[in-house]
Amino acid sequence: MTSPRPISAQRLELRPVRPRHIPAVYALTEASRAHLAPWMPWIHSEPSLAATAEFVRQAMVQEASGLGAQFGIWQATDLAGVIGYHPIRWIERHADIGYWLGASFEGQGLVSRSVCALLNQAFFDLGLSHIGIQTAEDNVRSQRVADRLGFRRLGVVAEGEWFIDHWVPSVVFQLSAAEWLARPERDRLLPAVIRPGSALPKPGSAGTA
DSSP: OOOOOOOOOSOEEEEEOOGGGHHHHHHHHHHTHHHHTTTOGGGGSOOOHHHHHHHHHHHHHHHHTTSOOEEEEEETTEEEEEEEESOOBTTTTEEEEEEEEOGGGTTSSHHHHHHHHHHHIIIIISOOSEEEEEEETTOHHHHHHHHHTTOEEEEEEEEEEEETTEEEEEEEEEEEHHHHHTOTTGGGSOOOEEOBTBOOOOTTSTTOO
């Protein structure tokens, strides 16, 4: 068995996406189009700044509604990818998270550190009880992130995601707050820093029911 690649100790920040980030998100998306094509259905749509602007607009609506935020993954001055919550289901205290990384930023542990930051926020700040990740069955790299962070594999959904014109099997993962708290290596994962600015509600506040 080979040893896991060491995680870079360089400062990593998650910044809520805002209109000023549109050019950077668009540029990274275009530079990574071939890299993302096997896994991200939306990458096959016609590229445009307008489409990126619409993503940012929808992300801000989601955030304002208290249903979770979308963050740019920033390594110093470079945008490395995007991570965020699918709409939080407050009654169930559950949310799924999704992420993508630019091709030139892989292999540095950036996604693991970013997911770690959202897990800390979800469980300790927002009071959620479970976080899920769902990946394409063939997306082994993404599955390794979930495995590394202690997610349990719940199984494979044969028709997990509609991908352009066909169904793709998906692997479903889940992690509870208790499981995350018990992870002995949790503090060694060097979680990304979430920059203040997102308006996510606290448990029991307006918009969480």
